[in-house]
Amino acid sequence: MKPPRRILLAITGATGMIYVTALLDLLAGQEVEVHAVISDAGRKVLRLEENLAPEELSGISRWFAADDFTAPPASGSACYEAMLILPCTVGTLGAIAAGCSANLIHRAADVTLKERRPLLLAVRETPLNRTHLRNMLDLHDAGAIICPPMPAFYLHPADLHEMARQFAGRLCDLIGIRVEGMQRWEGV
Template sequence: MKLVVALAGASGSIYAARFLRALSEIPGESYFIVSPPSLRIFSEEYETSVSKPEDVLDFIQTKWKPELKHKFHIRNFHDIGSDIASGSNVWDAMVVVPCSMKTIASINAGLTENLIERAADVSLKERRRLIVVPRETPYNRVHLRNLLSLDEAGAIILPASPGFYQIPKTLDDLGDFISGRIFNLLGVDSELYPKWVG
């Protein structure tokens, strides 16, 4: 599995952290992009200090100690001339978790002012799977229109709205539910939460 994984400035660092923790234990490789606002939000929500993407990965490794089987290739958020800014490079899917409404609006409008937006644009034009995880509430009409347009363009909208039938015991359980749903869309059975059996 080869992914592009991006953190794009919304609250909900737990969803990114738990997804990256689980992804670390799956063989494969991913390009990893983190926006400057995401670093600030991650620091605030985890009451830590991260100033670069490497710090995010180090935090996850230190906190949960996953068995590392996945290789992360860090790419600069500002580098729209990066290798993954071109469709001539191939990846299986892109996941933006969490995804700010600004990023969703930019992708929808075809703006590519940073590498997250450009890689998402490439994913859509090359017909690769693009999964965005918005963490906003409530949605206004502009949000809804942008989300609908992205869906029509081929993206998958996975709101950060965890289910509760799993009877979560911790916040991590909620993060794992959303992470598990992302993996389902990637065709990976992660077993991060108990499946509904009826």
């Protein structure tokens, strides 16, 4: 029997925790093992927006402390298929673009890039300044996928949860996980 695919989910302190719960709901029906790390600010925003502690999120099989540089994601030999930073603060974006590994999230992203594995950053900030844009371009050039949480309204989401689900489905597509039943554009 083939082992499940493993991905790493990093949660930082930007707004947008609705996307985290939507992603985990979609992944629950897949053969995917989700490992996760959350920043201190991420913990606070998760509580503020979703009234949840990280341990209450369903679908995560293993948690790592953000300050644990001995955790498996700190090494390329851990072989995660992809890493998603959802939501991604511009501080995290800047640290990764500069190659600064101040915590496990930064280090794991650096490892993901050096191993040429998919790294998705759902950067959540507006408006963007020149530094943000330059950091995005630098990471794009390094192989990352910059995917800000921008909903597709042409699919006419009925509510915020459906909107978040559609975006989470797009993230799944970008890491090669095809979720059946996702509404897709079929033309006019």
